[in-house]
Amino acid sequence: MKKLTLLFISISPFYAHAQEALKLWYKQPAGNVWTAALPVGNGRIAGMVFGNPAEELLQLNEATVWTGSPNRNENPEALAALPQIRQLIFDGKQKEAQDLAGEKIQTKLSGGQMYQPVGTLHLAFPGHEHYDNYYRELDIEKAVATTTYMVDGVKYTREVFASVPAQTIIVRLSSSKPGTLGFSAYLTTPQKNAVVKASGKDLTVNGITGSHEGVEGKVKFNGITRVIASGGSVATSDTAVTIKNANSALLFISMATNYVNYQDLSADEVKKASAYLNAAVKQPYATLLKEHIAAYQRYFNRVKIDLGTSDVAKDPTDVRLVNFSKTYDPQFISLYFQFGRYLLISCSQPGGQPATLQGLWNSEMSPPWDSKYTININTEMNYWPAEKDNLPEMHEPLVQMVKELSVTGQGTARILYGARGWVAHHNTDLWRITGPVDRIFYGIWSMGGAWLAQHLWDRYLYNGDRRYLADVYPAIKGAALFFVDDLVEDPKRKYLVVNPGTSPENAPSTRPNVSFDAGCTMDNQIVFDALSAAINAAEILGKDAALVDTFKTVRRRLPPMQVGQYGQLQEWIDDLDNPKDNHRHISHLYGLYPSAQISPDRTPLLASAANTTLLQRGDVSTGWSMGWKVNWWARLQNGEHALKLITNQLSPVGQHGGGTYTNLFDAHAPFQIDGNFGCTSGITEMLMQSHDGVIYVLPALPPQWKNGNIKGLRARGGFVIDDLVWQDGKITKLVITSTLGGNCRIRSAAPLKGKSQLKQASGENSNPFYQVTPVAAPLVHTKTLAPLESAVPNTYDVATEKGKSYHFTAL
Template identity: 85%
Template structure:
C-alpha cells in the first residue's frame, strides 16, 4: 500500500471502514453556530462542544433545569361547557364550538414551563486563532468528542465526554510540548437569578430558575467546573481560573438541582454536585475514560449495521451531507442510523427524564415550543427506536413519565370531562401537566395520554415480562377507562366518537382555522389501540373481566376507517380531504405506523388508500414529518420511496422543507431531535418488521442497498436478529435467538432453509405476542380504486425454545 505523506496523515487520519464509519468529523470548528457543535450527554447532563481553537465553548444543560414549579393547569369551567360544545359540533357549528372551548376548556394558567440551559464553560487560548492541521470529530462508537490542531508546531488536543459512571462531563486538554498549555477558564450563564464565581480551582454557578406564566420558579441549580493541571501554575481571580505553562489539564463539570420528582423539590443541589465531583476527581483519567466507554458500549455495541461503502465516506461529514443526494454513500445512512442510537443513549438514561423536543440539548432561555414534551407525535417519535433497536433501558424514563401522567391526568379527566381514568392533551412538561395548552387550534386534543400508553403495552410485547406488565397495567387500564366515559354517540351515524376531537394541527380546507370535529380518524385509531391494549393486558393478568367486556363493547362501536372520493384514507369522518393539501401532519396514518391497523397484507384497500394519501401530501416537509414518512413507506413495503425520504432528510436545511444541520441534528426547522429518532426507526422498519403477526425480514429493501448486514435488532415476542445478511437484494443468512420461546413466524421474499423443522405458515400466529386485533371492515366509497393483487411472500412457522438460536439461509 502506498504511504500517505506524514503531514496528510496528521490532518486526516487514514480512512478505514472500522475507524471512520462511526465518526462525525470536520475540517473546521463550529464557530458560533450551535447546530454545528457536537453533542455529548449522559442522560442527565449534557454539553454542546464547539471545538473553537481560540475559545472553546461547552454549552451546558441539566435535565431538570426548568422554569416554574409544581402546578396544575385545568380550566375549572370546562365540564359545564362540554355538553354545549358537543352539541354545536354535532350541529355542524364547529367554529362556534371551538370559540366556546377557547374560553371554557383551554387553560387560563400555565401553557407549560420551559426547559433551559445552565450556562456555558469558556476555555480561552490566547494566540490560537492562528492554527493549522485542524480536525474535529465525534466518535459515536466511544461517545467522545475530540478537537486537535497545531499552533507554532505544537499539537493541542481536547477530549470531551459525559460519563454515566462518574456523573460528570470530563474535558482533557493536552499539548505535544511540555509546558505549552496556557488557557483561562470561566463560566457564564443566561439565567437572571444566578451568580457565578471562582474559588480555588473551581468555577461555580448557583441559581434558581425563573417564573413563567404565573408559575413561580423553584428549581435551584448548582454547577461546578474544577480545573486540575499537570505541571505549570493555576491562578484564580474572582471569575476565572487560569492555567499557565502546564503539560496537560483536566476539567470536571458537575451539575445538579433540588428536583426529586414533579411534586418534590427537597434535594440539596450543591451537595449533589459536590458528591458527583469529589468522587470523579479521585479517579485517574484513563480509568474514567475506560469506565465511560464500557458503560456506553454496553448499549451501543448491541447493534451493528453495514449497508456498504464508497469513496464518498472518506469526506468530512458536512461535505457528505451536502453531496448525499448526488453521491452513492450508503455508509452515511449507517452513520445516521447509529447517530440516532447514540443520541438516545446520551439523552435518555434509566432514572432520568425523557428526551424533550430537543433531547437533552438546548441553548436558549426561551427555546422553540419551550423544549417541552409535545405528545401529539414528537415525544412518541423520540422513543420509536428504543425497543427494536435494542435500547430498551433508554425507554424507562418515558415509561416513568407516563406512569406519573396517569396520576396527574386523573384530575384533568374529572375536571374537564367528568370521566374516570386519566387523560393528557398534546403537551406536557417536567411538572406533568395534562390540561390543554397553547393554541385552541390544536390544544384541545385528548389523545396524548392514550398514545403514550401504547408505549407501555408495546414494551411488554418485546420483553414479555408479566411483572412489568402488572406495574404499568393501571396506566394502560386508566387510559382506556377514560374513553368508556368520554365517548359519545354520534346522533347521525350512531358510532361512539370523541367530541370534541381534532386531527392534530390540521383542518379541512372547507373551514380553515377550525380544527374541531367529532370522530376524527386518528382519534378513532388511538381509542381502538388503547382499548385493545387494555383488553389484552387485563386478560394476560387475569384482571377486570367485567371491565374487559365493557372495553370490547365500546371498541365494537367505534367508527371504521373510510376510503374517500379521491382514493385517500379519510382524515375526518366526513369526506373533506383536499388532494392538494400538503400539511406536515398526516396524523390519520397513525393506523399504518406506529399502529398495526393498516397492513398491505391484511387490509390492502386501506394500505392503498394510505399510499394515495402519502402521494397527495408529497415528500417535502419538516424534518420530523419526513422521519414519520420513512416509517410509513417502509410499512407499505416501498423501500425506494422510503430511501427517497431519507435522502430528503439527509440534505442541508431548507432544500426539501426540513433537512439536517451540519452536526446531523434534525431540522424542523428549527432543531428538533424527533426527526433523528424517526429516521433511525424508519431504517429499522425497512430491514425488519414484527408488528403484523410475523417477523418480516427485508420488507422494504431499496435497490441501492444491494448488499449489507445488520445484527442485534429486537423483534416482538423476545426474538433477537443475531445476524441478517443479504447479497444482491436477497437474504443469505438469518440467525434468530429466542429469549422467550414460542412460535417464530418468519416472512421472507425468498425461500429459506435451515436445520430447524419449519412449516408453511397458515392461520393466526399461535404466539401470543403476535396477535393482531381485527379492525372493522372499512367503508370504501365508489371512486376508490381497488388495490393490485399481491404475491404472498414465503412465510414459515418455526417452534422455538427459550435461549436457543436458529439459523437459516436462502434455498
C-alpha cells in the same frame, strides 16, 4: 422490574470499514453556530462542544433545569360547558364550538414550563487565533468528542465526554510539547437569578430558575467546574481560573438541582453536585475514560449495521451531507442510523427524564415550543427506536413519565370531562401538566395520554415480563377507561366518537381555521388501540373481567376507517380531504405506523388508501414529518420511496423541507430531535418488521442497498435478530435467538431453508405476542380504489425454545 439479561446478545466486531466510519468529523470549528457543535450527554447532563481553537465553548444543560414549580393547569369551567360544545359540533357549528372551548376548556393558567440551559464553560487560549491542521470529531462508537490542531509546531488535543459512571462531563486538554498549555476557564450563564464565581480550582454557578406564565420558579441549580493542571501554574480571579505553562489539564463539570420528582423540590443541589464531582476527581483519567466507554458500549455495541461504502465516505461529514443526494454513500445512512442510537443513549438514561423536543440539548432561555414534551407525535417518535434497536433501558424514562401522567391526568379527566381514568392533551412538561395548552386550534386534543400508553403495552410485547405488565397495567387501563366515559354517540351515524376532537394541527380546507370535529380518524384509531391494549393486558393478568367486556362493547361501536372520493384514507369522519393538502401532519396514518391497523397483506384496501394519501401529501416537509414518512413507506413495503425520504432528510437545511444541520441534528426547522429518531426507526422498519403476526425480514429493501448486514435488532416476542446478511438483495444468513420461546413466524420475499424445521405457516400465529386484533371493514366511497399490490412472501413457522438460536439462509 425483572431484568431480562438474555435479551442482549454480545456481538463481535465485523466489517472494519463500517465501524471505523462511525465518526462525525470536520475540518473547521463550529464558530458560534450551535447546530454545528457536537453533542455529548449522559442522560442527565449534557454539553455542546464547539471545537474553537482560540475560545472553546461547552454549552451546558441539566435535565431538570426548568422554569416553574409543581402546578396544575385545568380550567374548572370546562365540564359545565362540555355538553353545549358537543352539541354545537354535532349541529355543524364547529367554529362556535371551538370559540366556546377556547374560553371554557383551554387552560387559563400555565401553558407549560420551559427547559433551559445552565450556562456555558469558556476556555480561552491566548495565541491560538492562528492554527493549522485542524480536525474535530465525534466518535459515536466511544461517545467521545475530540479536537486537534497545531499552533507554532505544537499539537493541541481536547477530549470531551459525558460519563454515566462518573456523572460528570470530563474534558482533557493536552499538548505535544511539555509546558506549552495555557488557558483561562470561566463560566457564563443566561440565567438572571444566578451567581457565577471562581474560588481555588473551582468555577461555580448557583441559581434558581425564573417564573413563567404565573408559575413561580423554584428549581435551584448548582454547577461546578474543577480545573486540575499537570505542571505549570494556577491563578484564580473572581471569575476565572488561569493555567500557564502546563503539560495537560483535566476539567470536571458537575451539575445538579433540587429536583426530586414532579411534586418534590427538596433535594440539596450543592450537595448533589459536589458529591458527583468529589467522586470523579479521585479517579485517574484512563480509568474514567475506560469506564465511560464500557458503560456506553454496553448499549451501543448491541447493534451493528453495514449497508456498504464508497470513496465519498472518506469526506468530512458536512461535505457528505451537501453531496449525499448526488453521490452513492450508503455508509452515511449507517452513520445516521447509529447517530440516532447515540443520541438516545446520550439523552435518555434509566432514572432520568425523557428526551424533550430537543433531547437534552438546548441553549435558549425561551426555546422553540419551550423545548418540552409535545405528545401529539414528537415525544412518541423520540422513542420509536428504543425497543427494536436494542435500547430498551433508554425507554424507561418515558415509561416513568407516563406512569406519573396517569396520576396527574386523573384530575384532568374528572375536572374537564367528568370521566374516570386519566387523560393528557398535546403537551406536557417536567411538572406533568395534562390540561390543554397553546392554541385552541390544536390544544384541545385528548389523545396524548392514550398514545403514550401504547408505549407501555408495546414494551411488554418485546420483553414478555408479566411483573412489568402488572406495574404499568393501571396506566394502560386508565387510558382506556377514560374513553368509556368520554365517548358520546354520534346522532347521525350512531357510532361512539370523541367530541370535541381534532386531527392534530390540521383542518379541512373548507374551514381552514377551525379544527374542531367529532370522530376524527386518528382519534378513532388511538381509542381502538387503547381499548385493545387494556383488553389484552387485563386478560393476560386475569384482571377486570367485567370491565374487559365493557371495553369490547365500546370498541365494537367505534367508527370504521373510511376511503374517500379521491381514493384517500379519510382524515375526518366526513369526506373533507383536499388532494392538494400538503400539511406536515398526516396523523390519520397513525393506523399504518406506529399502529398496525393498516397492512398491505391484511387490509390491502386501507393500505392502498394510505398510499394514495402519502402521494397526495407529497414528500417534502418538516424534518420530523419526513422521518415519519420513512416509516410509512417502509410499512407499505416500498423501499425506494422510503429511501427517497431519507435522502430528502439527509440534505442541508431548507433544501428539501426541514433537512439536517451540519452536526446531523434534525431540522423542523429549527432543531427538533424527533426526526433523528424517526429516521433511525424507519431504517429499521426497512430491514425488519415485527407486527401483523410475523417477523418480516427485508420487507422494504431498496435496490441501492443490494448488499448488507445488520446485527442485534429486537423483534416482538423476545426474538433477537443476531445476524441478517444479504447479497444481491437475497438473504445469505439469518440468525434469530429466542429469549422467551414460542412460535417464531418468519416472512421473507425469498424462500428460506435452515437446520431447524421450517413449516409453511397457516392460520393465526400461535405466539401470544403476535396476536392481531382485526379492524372493521372500511367504508369505501369511491369506485376507483384498487387494493395495494403486495408481493406474496414466503411465511414459515419455527417452534423455538428459550435461549436457543436458529439459523436460516435463502434457498
